[in-house]
Amino acid sequence: MGGRMTLELHATPEEVMQAVERLEAFARSERVPEPMIFGLMLALEECASNIVNHAYRRDASQMFQVILARDRETFTIELRDHGPAFDPTRITRRAAQADDDDPGGWGIELVRRNTDEMHYARESAENVLRLRRNVGSAQPAENDFQTIVSKPSKPKSKGQTMPLEIKIQKDVASQGATGATVKLKGSLDTMTSPDLEQQLGDLLKSESKITDIVFDLEQLKFVSSAGLRVFGNTRKQLKERNGQAVFVNLQPQIQEVFDIMRSLPGIAIFKDVAELDKYLAARQRSYTQK
DSSP: OOOEEEEEEESSHHHHHHHHHHHHHHHHHTTOOHHHHHHHHHHHHHHHHHIIIIISTTOTTOEEEEEEEEETTEEEEEEEEOSSOOOGGGSOOOOOOTTOOOOOOOHHHHHHHTOSEEEEEEOSSOEEEEEEEEOOSOOOOSSOOEEEEEOOSSOOOGGGSOOEEEEEEEEEOTTSOEEEEEEEEEEESTTTHHHHHHHHHHHHHHOTTEEEEEEEEEEEEEEOHHHHHHHHHHHHHHHHTTOEEEEESOOHHHHHHHTTTTTSTTEEEESSHHHHHHHHHHHHHHHHTO
16 A cells, blocks of 8 residues: 545645645655656646636635545545536547647646546535546555645745746848747746746737747756647747747657647647758748749
């Protein structure tokens, strides 16, 4: 038998990400295989963010509970809240269209991809969502424990959660079309995505000639559907300018999340900068030949 951790959380994005950090440490202590930990973190972020943003409308006075447990071959995430009844298991799978301008709706699909079982029940005016993942037969930690974490009334500052560093560099191509490179470092999630959205919005508003943006994700360690939504909105705006969003240097765990966007027009994903340079050179030749 493994360990168990219970978290009492305020309905804020900051505490969602604190819970994600707790899950990462707990899963590692319970010897969950590393490749699976990212998926569990992603599933918790998506479901907890749904509670914060929709059930409680980011009312920090409201509380919800997250229970983490490792038992033999199974890792369980249980979420409990007193919001309006909502069964996420009834949401139909989102099928990407050939030209999909809707930048949202990916969260539940990411949860399905990273869990083996999702069960919902309404118990005594409380939503109860249980997510289970088969994590294999590796032995959990020898010391069984139960940790109850009661969060303080004042959420921790952003510096104490998973941060995001944003660097934007404008560049001008020889044919006169302008572009920009955006380097991201850290975590793009429910807490940090508004900052990126604001900076990209300001960039596109002030620079009307920008048609292409290259996102360098070499140092991006975590991304959720909140981040995909920002990328989707940016891609939509660039598409209206006959441009596109380009993504390079994706880490393996980020690549898996991006698989959900890969089929959309106006999205280009490259292994590294060298592969991007070959593409840009070919594109440059096509301009000069016209």
